[in-house]
Amino acid sequence: MKFNGYERPDGSVGVRNILLVLAVADCSEPVARMIAEEIYGAFAITQHYGCIPGQMVANTLIGVGENPNVAAVLLVGMGCEGMPAHALGKTIKRSGKPVEWISIQELGGTHNALTKGKQILKGMSEKISRLKRKEFDISKLIIGVKCGGSDTTSGLAGNPAVGAFVDMLIDAGGAAIMSEPIEAVGAEEPLAKRALNEEVKKQIYKMIGDEEKRWSVPGAQMEFMCKGNVDGGLTTIEEKSLGAIHKSGSRPIVGVLENSDRLLEKVPEGAGFYLQDGTHMEPMAMSFMAAAGAQMVIFVTGCGGTFGHAIVPMIKVTGNPETYSKMPGDMDINAGTIITGEESIDSVGRRIFDEVIEVASGKATLGETLGYHNFSVYRRDPRLEALLKISK
Amino acid sequence: MKRAIMMNSRDNVATALENLDAGALTSVILPSQEVLKEVLTMQAIPFGHKLAITGIKKGNKVIKYGEIIGNASQNIAPGDNVHVHNVKSNRMQMPEIWYREEG
Numbered sequence: 001m002k003f004n005g006y007e008r009p010d011g012s013v014g015v016r017n018i019l020l021v022l023a024v025a026d027c028s029e030p031v032a033r034m035i036a037e038e039i040y041g042a043f044a045i046t047q048h049y050g051c052i053p054g055q056m057v058a059n060t061l062i063g064v065g066e067n068p069n070v071a072a073v074l075l076v077g078m079g080c081e082g083m084p085a086h087a088l089g090k091t092i093k094r095s096g097k098p099v100e101w102i103s104i105q106e107l108g109g110t111h112n113a114l115t116k117g118k119q120i121l122k123g124m125s126e127k128i129s130r131l132k133r134k135e136f137d138i139s140k141l142i143i144g145v146k147c148g149g150s151d152t153t154s155g156l157a158g159n160p161a162v163g164a165f166v167d168m169l170i171d172a173g174g175a176a177i178m179s180e181p182i183e184a185v186g187a188e189e190p191l192a193k194r195a196l197n198e199e200v201k202k203q204i205y206k207m208i209g210d211e212e213k214r215w216s217v218p219g220a221q222m223e224f225m226c227k228g229n230v231d232g233g234l235t236t237i238e239e240k241s242l243g244a245i246h247k248s249g250s251r252p253i254v255g256v257l258e259n260s261d262r263l264l265e266k267v268p269e270g271a272g273f274y275l276q277d278g279t280h281m282e283p284m285a286m287s288f289m290a291a292a293g294a295q296m297v298i299f300v301t302g303c304g305g306t307f308g309h310a311i312v313p314m315i316k317v318t319g320n321p322e323t324y325s326k327m328p329g330d331m332d333i334n335a336g337t338i339i340t341g342e343e344s345i346d347s348v349g350r351r352i353f354d355e356v357i358e359v360a361s362g363k364a365t366l367g368e369t370l371g372y373h374n375f376s377v378y379r380r381d382p383r384l385e386a387l388l389k390i391s392k
Numbered sequence: 393m394k395r396a397i398m399m400n401s402r403d404n405v406a407t408a409l410e411n412l413d414a415g416a417l418t419s420v421i422l423p424s425q426e427v428l429k430e431v432l433t434m435q436a437i438p439f440g441h442k443l444a445i446t447g448i449k450k451g452n453k454v455i456k457y458g459e460i461i462g463n464a465s466q467n468i469a470p471g472d473n474v475h476v477h478n479v480k481s482n483r484m485q486m487p488e489i490w491y492r493e494e495g
Contacts, residue, residue: 230476230486233438235442235476236476236483238462238483239456242459
């Protein structure tokens with residue numbers, strides 16, 4: 001099985017050819033956005049944890065810059081931040097793709113930064129526009145799976161259909177990744193049974209146990225399920241988790257990828273299913289999976305969701321026939337046919353597989369046609385980690 | 393007859409595949425579409441919500457997908473709506489606002 005993608009200097013293969021302007025903190029975001037606005041194919045992203053956001057945020061931004069969908073990167077910094085543009089830029093540049101950085105203070109303010117930034121970006125745009133898609137084996141694909149706005153159809157139809165797809169992908173030589181440890185609370189046993197070995201089994205229990213600690217601190221009332229979950233019929237985190245893990249398919253779990261202040265581990269070469277120590281919050285989880293190398297995300301929703309991701313095209317699957325008929329301009333795949341008894345889980349899985357090959361080769365997802373470029377990053381507070389005695 | 397699906401043969405709840413009226417005989421099917429039994433609903437059950445297919449005593453396990461999804465916080469009769477008002481998680485409790493809104 002083949003798809004047509006963009007080969008990067010490090011040997012990875014992108015399914016998009018993104019010209020990324022990365023404001024290292026939100027203070028330089030307006031300049032980054034103004035630079036990107038006038039250049040063909042460019043858009044700007046940033047993070048909102050300030051200019052000393054810590055290593056986990058830096059790891060995510062570096063990983064996103066290294067993602068094979070990104071053809072070239074211009075980093076924009078104010079100049080005085082604790083996480084400077086040049087430091088991130090030098091690391092991303094090791095991937096071999098065109099990477100440059102500017103400092104607004106060094107260049108003498110907004111006007112000069114805009115002039116210089118646009119000049120650099122225009123050159124990059126010309127350069128990357130000459131890159132052509134080539135045929136690659138499906139073993140070059142890493143697909144993230146995520147669910148959100150779940151109702152009970154997610155566990156009955158949407159997630160099982162994606163699980164069927166994941167099994168087909170892995171059997172064909174591809175890799176898949178899931179990043180939502182809280183949505184595994186109560187589902188440890190079915191996941192642990194699939195661990196490749198004792199070490200992976202231990203990592204699965206530790207990852208889920210750590211996340212449970214973070215979200216059930218005595219005295220802190222934290223919401224970990226949304227109103228839509230409960231209105232949609234989901235009663236407990238266990239029920240939500242047991243439904244959520246269906247999208248991981250049934251193949252062995254070959255690894256739990258570390259994602260901490262210490263390290264953001266990438267998906268290794270070769271087929272297999274991976275868990276990532278990430279988060280359940282949708283665009284943030286997608287940023288983590290993108291940083292680990294995923295080129296695309298399958299998003300399963302019951303209630304519906306109208307967003308996309310700046311780095312990875314997102315194929316939206318709904319298991320709720322009512323949601324599909326209400327939001328046909330947003331939902332790429334209707335898995336509600338499983339609920340109505342018209343189609344089998346495997347048949348929908350096969351449709352998802354076909355769509356993934358098409359989108360990997362350039363077909364726009366509905367979210368892309370709508371121009372969605374959501375981007376956000378998630379940070380675990382190192383102080384809470386220390387107080388909860390969570391070690392890596 | 394309207395349908396509810398039981399995901400695993402160990403389950404004591406089924407999920408409504410359509411809006412079910414109170415007092416309606418409902419056909420409980422397996423994922424293979426095979427009809428397992430019929431249950432009389434005690435309350436209206438919205439699409440996607442659960443009904444008990446056996447009685448579940450307070451404190452006993454509520455099982456879906458063949459796994460424990462929580463424990464009954466009160467006695468549940470066959471055909472009862474099974475949701476946040478009569479099931480508690482064994483792991484993490486949601487903020488009380490959900491229970492108030494459901495009530």
